[in-house]
Amino acid sequence: MIDFLIIGGGVIGTALARELSHCKGRTVLLEKGRSLSGVQSTHNSALVHPPAMMPPDKGKLKSVLGKKGSFLHQQLARHFDVPVFHNGAIVTARTEEELQKLHRLKQQSEAEGIDTITLCSREELLEREPNLHPDVKGGLFMPEAMSADTSVLTERLAANARLNGAEIYTNTEVTALKKSAFGFEAETKEGRVFQSRFVINAAGAASGFIAGMIEDKVPFEPVSRRGEYLVLSRQAAGFINHIIYPPPTSLTKGVLIIPQPDGTIRLGPTDTQQKDFRSALPTKEGIDQIRHEVNMLAVELPYHFEERYYAGIRSSITDPDFYIRPSEAYPRLIHLAGLDSPGVTASPAVASYVLTEIIQNIEPVERKTEPNLFGY
Numbered sequence: 001m002i003d004f005l006i007i008g009g010g011v012i013g014t015a016l017a018r019e020l021s022h023c024k025g026r027t028v029l030l031e032k033g034r035s036l037s038g039v040q041s042t043h044n045s046a047l048v049h050p051p052a053m054m055p056p057d058k059g060k061l062k063s064v065l066g067k068k069g070s071f072l073h074q075q076l077a078r079h080f081d082v083p084v085f086h087n088g089a090i091v092t093a094r095t096e097e098e099l100q101k102l103h104r105l106k107q108q109s110e111a112e113g114i115d116t117i118t119l120c121s122r123e124e125l126l127e128r129e130p131n132l133h134p135d136v137k138g139g140l141f142m143p144e145a146m147s148a149d150t151s152v153l154t155e156r157l158a159a160n161a162r163l164n165g166a167e168i169y170t171n172t173e174v175t176a177l178k179k180s181a182f183g184f185e186a187e188t189k190e191g192r193v194f195q196s197r198f199v200i201n202a203a204g205a206a207s208g209f210i211a212g213m214i215e216d217k218v219p220f221e222p223v224s225r226r227g228e229y230l231v232l233s234r235q236a237a238g239f240i241n242h243i244i245y246p247p248p249t250s251l252t253k254g255v256l257i258i259p260q261p262d263g264t265i266r267l268g269p270t271d272t273q274q275k276d277f278r279s280a281l282p283t284k285e286g287i288d289q290i291r292h293e294v295n296m297l298a299v300e301l302p303y304h305f306e307e308r309y310y311a312g313i314r315s316s317i318t319d320p321d322f323y324i325r326p327s328e329a330y331p332r333l334i335h336l337a338g339l340d341s342p343g344v345t346a347s348p349a350v351a352s353y354v355l356t357e358i359i360q361n362i363e364p365v366e367r368k369t370e371p372n373l374f375g376y
């Protein structure tokens, strides 16, 4: 008999498996793919967003967990020796109006206690980043921002969970979920049956599909949104030395320049709604749009070092906030939906929230006396 069955081994499900492995009880994670974090968690910008870029107007829970996660993520990266590119971010403005927006963002952040942001003049920015577009008017420097290797992080979270007794199975797709005398019964494609007292639906863009296996009415409305990228090879390393954001809009963070720990540079993402929640491919229009938008951020981009294109699917829902709640019909079934950006950043905070604010409210869970916190 399992106590906690997690469906989905992206960065969220795996961080939760580690968190639960530090508690008493049997934790099992089932992942459909050949490896963990093979879907959304590695088809993204790999950015650990700085706290100021996660304001509450895009979702209160998202903002709280994003900010907490940004801090926890830095700690985890250190403890688990995760490769990072940690040189901070520059949020740029090209017009007076955008500059005013950045002033307001700085003030709003300071009111929330974030006092690490520096307002930079055009000259200061060009000194830091000579390849920025000369039309830049000014910007904000945010030192916390970094990109991190989410594959390595997930691998190490999983290794730590296993050291603490969790069982993690890849190539294991859940095809049916129903109520049983013990709690829940999950059946896999190969016909294996797992009985568990709790089920945590952490299936990313497929969380609506999983919920639909057992709920009469899925309590959130999934919307899949494709994000495309163009990658410059590591020969382009050093062309840009910070993460570069365009001025934030009310909808998305826009198309960015994101140097990676391995020396490559990711340019993207686009944001297009699509029907298919299982896979996404880059399109010519998407790549053209990226080039167009990036050319407004920097000059003489070394496109001759283009290495590859890829796309990821955001596991969005119609509500902009994260949806992390127990099912109304079955309180021991917990849905994690709408965990789009900044889900990677927030992942350690999401794991802790699910344990302390959801599961512990349903029944007490005892922590192990001496769990191995950072071994892998």
Ligand SMILES: Cc1cc2nc3c(=O)[nH]c(=O)nc-3n(C[C@H](O)[C@H](O)[C@H](O)COP(=O)(O)OP(=O)(O)OC[C@H]3O[C@@H](n4cnc5c(N)ncnc54)[C@H](O)[C@@H]3O)c2cc1C
Residues within 6 Å of the ligand: 007, 008, 009, 010, 011, 012, 013, 030, 031, 032, 033, 036, 037, 038, 039, 040, 041, 042, 043, 044, 045, 046, 047, 048, 049, 172, 173, 174, 175, 202, 203, 204, 205, 206, 210, 226, 227, 228, 269, 312, 313, 314, 315, 339, 340, 341, 342, 343, 344, 345, 346
């Ligand atoms: C274009 C784009 C850019 C982004 N940029 C950033 C960023 O810079 N910073 C940031 O913090 N966040 C970013 N995000 C968001 C971030 O990637 C997600 O929030 C995060 O990856 C969500 O993790 P997850 O574990 O919930 O989902 P996933 O990684 O999708 O994991 C879900 C897992 O469930 C598995 N699964 C599905 N169905 C089943 C089944 N039936 N049985 C078993 N397993 C199943 C899947 O195979 C998958 O591995 C971005 C997302 C996208 C798409």
